[in-house]
Amino acid sequence: MASYDLQIPISEDEIRRLAVGDTVYLNGVIVTGRDAAHKYMIENFIRTDAATDTLPPADQALYEELRSLLAGGVIYHCGPVVRQDEKGEWHFVAAGPTTSIREEPYEADVIAHFGLRGVIGKGGMGPNTLIACREYGAAYFHAVGGAASLIADAVKEVLAVHKKDEFGVPEAFWVIRVERFPVVVTMDAHGRSIHSDVAADSQAALERLLAGS
């Protein structure tokens, strides 16, 4: 198991070099997005018949910003605790990952549409995301759930926030700059997933325990 320092935007080659179990330190600008954000992106930008240039101007601007940030970029399933200082600037106080599987119905389309190279979260994702990772060259990066103060330390700057009033603090798009954000690759671009391996092994263990009572 190797260890890598990656700079965002990440190239397809760099992603395809990764294998499950590798430790990665991420550097650069990432965007948080969870339940409300995924639903919003899907409904307004991705699975819509309307052309995106007919969007209201604020949504159009957000779409353009997301397109530039997420091409080769990374989305983070996270609803942070934030603090605003006297100057009005935002700081991340606690920022661990949230459970990713809720975004399974959306993530493959988000990866394909924006050209994402990575998704950070916890708990792993399902077969559709795994297929998208292989097809488009992306990886699922597992952060340690609950390690919120430690991860907040890796967040060096909050660059922008979008949809805060509409979605609330936990659900907003926070654009942040991170340095040496520690993650483990648990789904790679070769079709491997630690989560499906552990699920299969633990199922066999469960069957043994239930048979042996």
Place this chain on the structure above:
Amino acid sequence: MENLVEHFVELIRRASTDLPADVEAALREAKEREADGSAAAGALTTILENVALARANSTPICQDTGVPIFYVFYPPGRGISTHQFRRQAEEAVAEATRRAYLRPNAVDALTGQNSGNNLGQGFPTFHFEEWERDDIRVNLLLKGGGSENVGVQYKLPDARLQAGRDLEGVRRAVLDAVYQAQGKGCAPAILGVALGSDRGYGYVHAKEQLFRPLGDVNAEPTLAALEERLLRECNELGVGPMGFGGRTTVLGVKIGAYHRLPACYFVSVAYMCWACRRASMTIYNNGEVEYD
């Protein structure tokens, strides 16, 4: 009634930022059990570093500070009004949110609007009980959504699990709950389990079990034996910290038994993540406050 707002804020701060010593010790022991260089050992190392950092900086251990759940025991004749008590605790919750000990978590189920201060319909939650002692005891649990989502209530018999209405059925249900959760509830977990009761109180009692220290041995020998067996067997599932695979999936199993209806046999499993944020305070008659 005396003003307890600052005490409530301090209780919330402690719950959110300072992991109980027994849980931290159990995590440390778990790390020793995992293979050097494994993802499981790495996750536990990160967890322990984070616990120390959160305590030192007085910042939340986990950003999902959950639903604050208050269990309050109060004496007769000390002028306690549960209404005023609730109002003061709510004021403290809003203040703790301003001080970033809590994330604003109360979302209107109809509009999707976040109230911004952790207050809303039935949010936070309170359970009041008058008792014989002359001090006030407040137990607070901050339980995050990831772990709450993997909690499960079984109705025995359960044909899929071949689980009948007996302790073997309970065992099968609990093992299934931990298997189903995989890493999604932030293993290693602490399980609070309630046998019997109704559907609503089943979970209330299951969460009460989470206040028992990990080293606490059940006074009921049958349950003590089941707790010990389930702790061992849950760890044999091999889900491991964060679901990375490994030797520690569960840090403790705490079970309470309650009377049930003849027709009902519920097994309610409250799955608490490793960040078991429980804190308690005792307010004595002379006004002194002790946190533990």
